Amino acid sequence: MVVSTLYPTDFQMHLFHEGTFYHSYQLFGAHVFSENGRGVTRFCVWAPSARIVRLVGDFNNWNGTDYTFHRVNKEGIWMLILPENLEGSLYKYEIVTNDGMSLLKSDPYAFYSELRPNTASRVYRLDSYQWSDFKWQVKKEKKLSFSEPVIIYELHFGSWKKHANGEFLTYLEMADELIPYILDHGFTHVELLPLVEHPLDDSWGYQGTGYFSPTSRYGAPHELKYFIDQCHQNGIGVILDWVPGHFCKDAHGLYQFDGSHLYSYEHPNDRENDIWGTANFDLGKPEVQSFLISNALYWMENFHIDGFRLDAVANIIFWPNSNEEKPNLFGLDFLKKLNKVLIDNDPTVIIIAEDSTDWPQVTTPVDYDGLGFQYKWNMGWMNDILEYMETPSQNRNEVHQKITFSLLYAFSENFVLPFSHDEVVHGKKSLLNKMPGDYWQKFAQLRLLLGFMMAHPGKKLLFMGFEFGQFVEWKDKEQLDWPLFDFEMHEKVNVYVKELIKVYKRSKPLYELDHLQTGFEWIDVNNSDQSIFSFLRIGCDADDFLLIVCNFTEKKYSNYKVGVPNECKYREVFNSDQEQFGGSGHTNKKILKVEKRVFHGKPYTIEINIPPFGISILRPVKSRKERKGSGKEKVRSHASSRGER
Incomplete structure (x- = not known):
């Protein structure tokens, strides 16, 4: 069945292959329409090296014999339109490569995925939720973050709190549990470790397979929308960790999607990311640019995300496997293009670079030859202050410059001061336990560290658990140590954090001129x-x-x-x-x-x-x-x- 009005236009295909189809998710993936009073489901996929593309799913007993796609153009866009409403159905693409191999792939543009360890995509409509955050959107337009207090609570959704049987809280349950907690402490934003679909819990979401698919671990996409909506109605901004540099190599994902290295660099030295066992996106390929920029806009427009923290920006700025710091011009151009598109689309968006390099003008606008981020993590400050604090007090005079050095460059960029999850995992110890000395001294120095952070120029980010003095480092398979609230010093440090945040938020000198x-x-x-x-x-x-x-x-x-x-x-x-x-x-x-x-x-x-x-x-x-x-x-x-x- 061919329904011509549902086929891509020449202009859409031109934009996609040019790298400027910033709403490509509206064409690709699975979409349900109504034609002449009947339900119609359209599937569209980019697979230029495929010889045959078939659709398999629970609606055809996973047999794609009679569900073969039509190749729309020579650049490899394939489409199949079925005269039925398949909303809720599970599906995959069966891709037969040029050398005769048959691959079963999840949809790169799927809006919903099967609960892991299963890997099928699910047909899902994006228009199933009515938002109620109009007042928040109006408020955002009136107050840009640069001259406002910003204190971000970084959170791993799966280990903040769990049910007694070890199961995750759902998006809906987190709305009930987390939002009052954030309000009680006074955080202005919550930053969520990646919520894209990912096969391995241990990756914390940083190795994704479904970039358009909110992970089904915690519920359905409309339930995530409810969580974000409730955050906004309570005055809390939502920032999403986002990984545009590299992706997971699991067989059902983007890796060798059509038998070729479609989404990643062709050359193994550029493609293979040995540090994380992932593949690097080919950021010079126009269709990959359309995919990634469209993905960021998708989260903003459909989930009302207020901003992004881009992970591993150093892996984009420089070629990852180069023996010397060799700039990746594809990556640099991509970052400029991405940031300009996002800010042009919504000037209130917060875009933060997790960048460990000394690349200049990271937070300078693109029009002034910068990369166009709003903020950059101040990794130098974080490393220096933690090294200083971990030095016994009688020896701190020997590392005095660890405190003073950051003020030599504190205004060269717009900085966020981060004490993130990376600093309290893999044997690095919790913030509290990094402090030397006896029991009382550890708590006193934690209070001092947090107070100095609030007083230092830069916006603030802290990982969950710091606010009550978690003693052990983060254990991603367990919830935070909530029983510590039964101990006096932990309860008192929580009181301290609440009061410190109040002082920070009501004291304009602590935030108005962070960047000057x-x-x-x-x-x-x-x-x-x-x-x-x-x-x-x-x-x-x-x-x-x-x-x-x-x-x-x-x-x-x-x-x-x-x-x-x-x-x-x-x-x-x-x-x-x-x-x-x-x-x-x-x-x-x-x-x-x-x-x-x-x-x-x-x-x-x-x-x-x-x-x-x-x-x-x-x-x-x-x-x-x-x-x-x-x-x-x-x-x-x-x-x-x-x-x-």
Whole structure:
């Protein structure tokens, strides 16, 4: 049966083979239509090296004899239209190669897949969900992330929490369980490890087979939409880990799809990714570009994803198996093309590069010769601060530069500061257990580390479990150690994290100018003997700033002198050593007065208590009475003039 209106147009095929068919998923894959009141199901696949393509499924007893595709063009687009509604049916493509081999392949554009270990695709309609996140979409357009607080909770869907019998929570159950938890802690976004269909649980989704297919481990696609919809209705952004560099080599997937290396590079040295046992996408092939860019838009348009964290960008920027760092021009051009298309489609989209290289202008717009990402993971900061924290406190004076070095390049890109899953797995220990010292010191240093992270320029990302001091590293086959909430210090560090996030979100100097040098100023950067650092974080209004003092040793100080830029009083608005957080209580409870004495190159000096392994955040304040329309008087604290500095 031929229904001409359902066949691809010459223009669509031209765009696909040109690498600019950015909605190719609307043509390829399985689609259900209504023609003259009857159900029709269309299948379309790209397989230029195939001699024959047949459709097999549960509707024909997996026998494709009478279900042979028609080749639409010489470039290898095949199509089959059946006069029946096959919604919900399982299917695969039987591809007979030029050398006579018969391959059974899942649909690269399938919208739903069979539950692993089975590997068939499932016919699924995309229009089965009604969204209710209009207010979120409007809010996003008004507030771009650069000048807003961003603190991301990175999450592995399958091990955050499980049922007593070890089974996964579903998308629907996670909406009920996770969203209140995120709201209670104050995270602005949740970042999900890849949810594309993948055969092996141990890959955490980073080795996918079904790029258009949300994994069926946790439910159906419309149930994932419900989860995202509920996140949006509660003011939570959703970022998806996405892997456009390499793919899984399982027999039913993209690898040698039609007998040729269709989706991957032809040359083995370019194709084979020995680190992960995967195959690298041929990012110079136009049809692969159409596939991948279309996939990103698919997640944005059909699942309302707010952004992507691109995995292993170094594997795209450079040829992976080169003995020297040889730029991959195909990969670089692809990244520019991808990012420009996504941002042109939705200027609010957040695109983050997990990039371990020193490639320049990663977060510079494409029109200004950059790669076009909004953010880049600051891997250098992460490695330096963890090395510093893992150094015994008495030796930290020897690695003083591990704290200071990041500020030499902190404004060269728009950075996200990451403590991700990669840092708490494979023997690396949890954040808490990385800290040296005794039990109390470990918790004190974790609080200090998190406080310093919030005060350092850059948006924030932390992997699940940090918020209550998970003691063992992440175990992807088990849920988080929720019973730790029964222990006092773990409960107190959770209280600390909640309060710290509140302080971060309500303090504009901590996020407004993350990307500009004017948002940061050292007060004392040279005190390596005591391992004490002091600096200012400054908001868009230059009169709005915070003074931060960090002590990276177990010694405490009273009447410690710090230079300040102006003549006013100071109030401590946060101290990690408060007793409610598990600290010793060495805080600054009273308003602090300044003395007109030059110190640290500043015209004024204050004396403060410095807590052991602690961070203090102070704000210059001045009280004034302000009459409101109601006639009631209200005392308000506000930043005073910073004066000459």
